[in-house]
Structure formats: structure tokens, C-alpha cells
Amino acid sequence: MKRREFLKKTAVFISGASVSLSALELVDPKEVLAKNPDLRWGFLVNTYKCVGCGMCVKACKIENEIPWDANVTRTWVERYVITKEGKVLADSPKGARDGFTSKLIDRAAEGKELVPDKEIAQAFFVPKLCNHCTLPACVQVCPVGATYSTKDGVVLVDRKWCIGCGYCIMGCPYGVRFFHPVVHTADKCTFCYHRISKGGNTACAQACPFGARRIGNLRDPNDPVAKAVLTERVGILRDEYGTKPNVYYIGLNKEVH
């Protein structure tokens, strides 16, 4: 290992200075290439197109072997109902594994709540998944190097090395991580790394009949996702945490974060 490089980076970290990694890029041309490969996975969610059928959640669970009845999921869909009085109600029963088929909004311990149609000002669905952040907080806090970001920007968990401390689950501002009920290590969306790295689509995007979810290469100017991110008005979730998420949303609302 390049001991000097390690010491240098540690020193930068310890100094607490928010020197971005780009500052280090100037040093070594090889690093510039490594940091700027021609592939960087990104995701685009169009919330207008989402109808809350939950086929994406179902496909994800089956594709990625997340036990069907376990109340954890790598992706989920949230329903937001905003009344004319400005009250916001949101739910995601079982992560929308079975879709949204009832007008009753799940208020957990408070029971179910019905909002009459005429009181609804707007209502919509928001699919959620791991944001595969450029500066993932979950990776920063892993004490053993069991979770990491790949060269093409996908955040993965090493199931053979994870000690199961749960720090990454606490560190994620988006709540996408959980303990896998069978493997007993931290688990999360992989952008279906096994599929996309073979040129395929993610299971959730493939299962979506409406094209509400799309994965693409943000570094390719001809990629539809990259184009949309560049030319349309897109938002990201919780940018205040400085994690630089790579899941972009069309039609975000202030109630969603």
C-alpha cells in the first residue's frame, strides 16, 4: 500500500478540513482517471408517473432474496396525501410490497385514517431506494471497511466482513439500510449490481410498467437519465446532509425529504 498516500488522506481527514477529494486529484493523474471514470451510476425517479402499484418492491424483494414477509425492504414507495387544510399524511404499509389498494392511510399505532376525496388537495407517490451517495455517510462510519463505494459509484456491503454493529444504519440519513434477517449483516439496495454490470436493468426499474424508475450512466451525455438530470428540473432528497445523492427526482414536493 502507498503508505504516504494513506497518511496523507488520514491527515486530511483528521485535520477536519473539508478538503474535497478533488483537491487530492490534482496530485496524481492516475487518480484523476480513477475518480472520473466514464461510468457513474445514477437513478431517476419520476414521481408523476408512479401509480403506487408496488411491483418494484415485489420485484426487488424476489430478485435480491429479501425474505418476503420480513418487514424490511431495499426499496419502498411512500404515499403522500396533503389536505386542503395543509395537513400532510404519509404512509408506506409493508413498504408498499402489495401496492396501495386502500384509501385508508396507515398511521401505525394510531390505526387507519380516511381522508375524504373532497378534502384532498394533492396526493402522490414517491418511490425510495438507496441514493448511492457520492459522499456516503454510511461508508464513512463503517468501522471495519465492510461497506464501500465502487469505482462506478455503487455503495455495497461485504456480507463476509460486516460485523453487524448497525452504525451504518444509524449513519444513513435516508433510512435505506437494515439488518438482513437471514444473513444478519447490514443490507441495502445494490442498484442490482449483478444486473447493471452485465448491461441489464435494475429489477425495480424493469418491473415498473410506467417508466417511473430508470437507471443510467450520469457520465454519458447521451444517456436518457443523464440528459434528464442535466436538462430537466430535478431534485434530490435531504441535500442538507451533504452526502451528494445520485438518485434524482422529478416532481418532488416540500413535504418529501
Added chain:
Amino acid sequence: MVEQVAQMVVHGEAWTIKDLFVLPNEYVYWSIQIVLYPYMTGLVAGAFVLSSLYHVFGVEKLKEIARFALVFSFALLPVAMMPLLLHLQQPFRGIHVMMTPHFTSAISAFGIVFLTYACIVASEIWFVYRKFIVESIDRLENKQRRGIESLLLLVYKVISLGARDISPEALESDHKAVKFLAGLGIPVACFLHGYAGFIFGSVKANALWMTPLMPVIFICSAVVSGIALCILCYAIFMWLRRWALKRGKTFFLPEQVAGTMEITDSQLRDMQDYETKMTSKYLLIFMTLAITLELLDIIFRGYTAVKSWDILREVIYEHDFVKIFVLQYGIGNALPFLMLLLPGLTTRRACVASVLVLFGVLMMRWNVVIGGQAFSLSFAGFMHYHLPIIPHDIETFKEGMGGALLVAATPFVIFYFLNMIFPAFYAEDEAH
């Protein structure tokens, strides 16, 4: 496929009750063991700081309790690790923290800081007890050994590391070494616990935890709880010794030295009263510091009232009001503070106050760890934690009442055995 095993144990589901809008993967992942973890490290650090007050700063008043605090701190040390192991989903991989430490994580420091600290405490005990060890070897070698004594002799021979020189110059070196180690130990103890605070304070995703004050608050409350535990245990052990003395027994003293110490009940009582009273004064100082910082934190949050304050206020002033203001600040802080402050302090009162302080610090840990998970990342829902009392599987034992009691009881078991080798109440004339 869909026909998966019907019931899956999702970690956290057994003790989490969700209310309103909580994200699907959110549970109280860090439960009672993570409450106990900073609590136990706090006790270790606090006990050590107390013993150092005598060894480094030469606070003669604390001479008696210092030796006890040092041995007790060593007994608490392995227990600081226990909650973490009980909490890990893959406890056998705990060693990875030492193998591939990722230093951008606060937890990664654990293995290294913990080991460093253990080495310092062990070395300090070695120097403090070296004379005793050598004398014990001589005594045991020259007498007819019965049963366990042969084993004890072997233990002493191993831990003496072959250093049998107890000439005055050698002992002088020992004293210097003790002073150095105790001095070195204070920053390491503070670091050990400060970083436990950093583990929480650095989680930017958690609105309640994220504050730079967290490490400092943790250190102060650590010292408070450590001192309180030392006062309490010291007083109790002294009562036991007095009780035993009256019956001609020598509890907590190895037999071979029992005869060497001529001590009467009234002497013991004076010692007990004096030490608890003196230590209580230090307890008061650190309590003031701890409470000030904690209140500063809460006032600052309310005053600046950033986005997360809406949900935090609901947690602090509504859901957890009793736990925070009644149990933690009222019974755990204000009441013992007054009890210690009122004139005519007796050992008994100091002990009751210490119990309350210990309870208060435990509640503080609880309110931080569990309170920090009492609200959803959606800022629109809550999670209630229900401590599993009766275990129905290994997980509800480990992270329930059973595991908590196991952790609480272990230091006393370790102390019992440790005391056989290093008698914590063995007084001799020390020159430092």
C-alpha cells in the same frame, strides 16, 4: 420465491412500536446494550480518573479509595466490551475492528484505544502491587501451601514478570512509573469515553445526537457515574469488612495479610466516613459541570430551533418528558445534588445520593441512545422502545433485561476474583 419461511426475525422489530409515519426499515436498532456500553465505559473512565486524582495530583484525602478505584476500574474494563459483543449481529467478527480499522469511523478506534487503556491500567496495577506480589511469592514459597495457594503462587510468579527486586531504589522507580501511567491514563480514559460520545455526536443523520458537545457531556457524566459507583461500592465493601471484623472474619483481604493489618472497627468506620465524604466533594464538582453542559445543549437546541426542533421538542417535552425531566434531571441530578450539598453529610446519605446519581446517568444514556431513535427520519413519526423483560429467543435475551443484568453483574464477579490477587483494601505505607 414468495414461499419464503413465514416468520422472519427482523432485528429490532420485537421491541419497536411505530407510531404515525415511520420509514419501513426504521427500528430501534441500538437498544439496551448500547445504553449500557457508554455507561460501562463511563464507569471505567470515572473510576480511573478518581484513582488518578491521588496518584498524579497527590490528593492524599483520596488515598484509601484510590487503590480500590484502580482495581475496580480494571474489573470494569472487560465489561465495557461486553455490551458491544452482545449487541453485534456477528459477534465473532468483532475482531475485525482490530484487523481492518477504518479510522474515519468513531467505532474503529475502540479496539486500539481500549487495548491501550487496558495496558495502562494493567501496568499501573502491576507497579502498585509489585512489592506485594514479590512479598507474597516469598511468603508462599516458604510455607506449606494448601490447595489454591499453589495456584496463587504460580499466578504471582507469572505476573511478577521475574522482577523480584524490591530494594528502595526499585520501589522508587515503581512509584515514578505509577505516577507517569496514572497521568498518561487520564487523557486516554477521557479519550476512551470522549470518543464514545463522538460515536453519537458525529452521526449527522440523527438530529438529537449531532452536537459537538456530545463527547464533552459524555466525559463529564462518565466521571460523575464512575465516582458515584466508587463511593457506593467502597462504602458497601467497608460495611462488609466491618461486619466481618466483628465476627472475626477477614472479608476482602487475603488470609496471609490479614494478620499483618491491625485494624479496629472504629478505625474502619472513620476511614469509611472520611473517604466517602472527601470523594463526594469531587462528585459535586463534576456533577455541576455535567449538568451545566447538558442544560446548555437543550437550551441551545430550543433557541436555535432548526428544522428538526419541531420533532425534537415533541420527543423531549412530550413523549420522553418523564424520563428526561423527572427521572434524569429531577431524581437523578437535582435531588442527589441537594443531598450532597446539605451540611452534615453521612456515609449513608452519600450512598443514597450516589445511587441516585448512578440512576440519573443511566437515564441520561437511555434518553440519548433510545431518545435519539424515538423519532423517524421522516420527522413525521415516532418509535417507542419496549425493553424485553422475559426473553423468548436469544436476541430478546441479549438485548433485553437478561443481557442488561448480565452486564451489570459481571464486574462484581470479576472484582471478586481480581481482589484475591490484588487485594483492593490492602493498605501499606506508600511513599507517593
Added chain:
Amino acid sequence: MKGHVWRPLFVVIGLVAAILVFRMFYVPADFGVHDQGYTFGFHRLGNEQEWKQFPEKYKGTEYCNECHDDKVESISKSGHGIIPCEDCHGAAFNHPEDPEKLTVDRSRALCLRCHSELYMPSSQRNDLPGINPKTHNEGMECSECHNPHNPSLEEM
């Protein structure tokens, strides 16, 4: 200072050396700082490969089309043409070898995922034909009247 004071230090040094030697054997050779630097790329490289080899279950409509081109052709003309085959027929896995036959989900619950009427202004859900599951032929399977591959009753 007497020489004996260094003995605990020797023990500590021995301990550290033992840990370091153990570490050499325990930590996989490919564990280290990779592309994303120490903060984000400190990991076992082999794990990336392990994830790439995770088995695929969903094969996509093109895969179905290789044999069932007639069915794909017929549904593509209907409103349901946008629905991937595997949403209703189940993930292909290694069909036709394993499993030989896929179990089609004909349940009412599946149809209701899209067609239970919800009032969702500002969402495309409002544009889908919706029914009230309590009043619209409760207890019956939708496929008793509607052909999933050509659901519009007028065109039947």
C-alpha cells in the same frame, strides 16, 4: 530508573507484535484502499465480484419474447402492453429448465395494485381506470370477465 520498569512495556510490545502477525494471516490480500480512497473505498476487492455473481431472477420481456413471441405480440396491442410479463407471470428464474412452469398470479389483489380507485391528484394513478373493490363484483377474480392480455371489455 531500574531496568525492571520496562518489563510491562515489553509485554505490551509482544502483544502488539502478536496482533500484527495474526493480522497478516487473517486479513485477505485484496483488502485495502481502492478506487474511492480511504474514506469510501477501503474494502475487500473480491466482494465486488461476489456481488456481480449474484443470481438473476427477473429476465425481462425480451427473454420471454424468445419463445412466447405470439403472446408478447398480442398483449402489446392492449393497454396492458406496458406491463412486463414477469409482473404477473412471476420471475423467470431459469425457466423453462427450472422451473418448468411459472405460476401466474391471477389474484384480484394483483389487479387492485393499479385499479383500486384512489383519489391521487398530481399523480398518474388518477389516469388509470379504477374501481371500488368493495362494490365492484366483490369476491370474484377479475380475470373471470377481463382478459388480462386485452382488458378492455368493449374490445372483447
